[in-house]
Amino acid sequence: MTEIFTHKGIEVETNAPIASLSEELGTSRDLFLKRAAIFGGGVVAAASFGMAMPGNAHASKASDVAILNFALTLEYLEATFYAIAVDKGKFSPRVERLARVIRDHEITHVKALVATIPSLGGKPVKKPKFNFPPALFANETTFLQTAMALEDTGVGAYNGAGPALTLKPVKEAAASIVAVEAMHASWVRGVAGTAPAPATFDDPLTTQQVLAAAGPFFA
């Protein structure tokens, strides 16, 4: 690894509790859930007007739910991948930490989506069955290469789906997740020794492109 990734102080600062860094930077880890709760209230209020609720509001909710369920499928994939890495991987402390932190984020995304989809009148997809060959976790290189592919795909998936979202709180929530997926991608790339931000723009991916990239991991 190059000097920038072994900067003095890395151990001290990376051991800071996530919560305190979160406060320091004014971000909120439960933003999504808060917004979901607020929005859920809005849905209940709107529904109580019965026929007064415009028909296209139902259509909007349905299309947003479909997108969120697609996102949930990918978040399940990521959460499972990192959970296996934490359980089975024999990694250096630095890579171990990356796997743990990202696993926790992805699990939080799964929980948030599972809680939000019903508030939009939808049904969350069940956790799919996955197929992660043990070789992926046999060494840091294969683990990091796979993580890189998954995170870059996650970024492209959210960027591709984002423009079709219709409801403001769902758009906000999606933006707050894709930013974190991009941070993961950058982190994994940096630790793997490749450019953390490899291009000027993050290309959106179509659903078909996402499925083609992630397909091999579905059993």
Place this chain on the structure above:
Amino acid sequence: MQDVLAAADTRRGFIGKAALLGGATLAAGGVGAFAEAARAQSAPASDLAILNFALKLEYLEAEFYDRARSGVFGRLNAGVQRFAEVLYAHEQAHVDTLLATIPALGGTPIKKPALKFPKLQQRSFVLTAIQLEQVGVGAYGGAFPALKLKAVKEAALAIHSVEARHAAYARLVAGTLPANVAFFAPLTTDQVLKRAAPFFA
């Protein structure tokens, strides 16, 4: 090895930008989104206002990294110098793209604002980069829900996540946790202006 990869990756971005600005064959993806935007007749005034607000921030970022890479903040070690070069290239590309896109959508790009920067050295430069990038992420994340034109939404998202990569890159360089929250809160325009205010003269 890392240098080679970084150079190759950065070049990919430049080629895309050059293609867009030259009006030649247009690449797919994020750059394609801008091209699509540029083919549209006009964007709603609210989209143009958001793009100009983004341009203001991109001007700030580009100038900041240009100063850093030119040695204004003192000598940087090789890793930090590379960081400054890569981010300068990206932010300047964002500026150039917005400058080309706004008129194509029927708007007038704002002029480059007068900027000011505190005295910085390597460490404080990297810490300031973290703050600026996180403002950028929050700004795009906060503005996205209000955008109306599909192509502008695609383009904004294509930049938004690159700013997030920059934020994590800066945190990595600083030696702090690159992704420290599960959700990255969007910022309102007022929050963005308040946080960026010290840099506008």
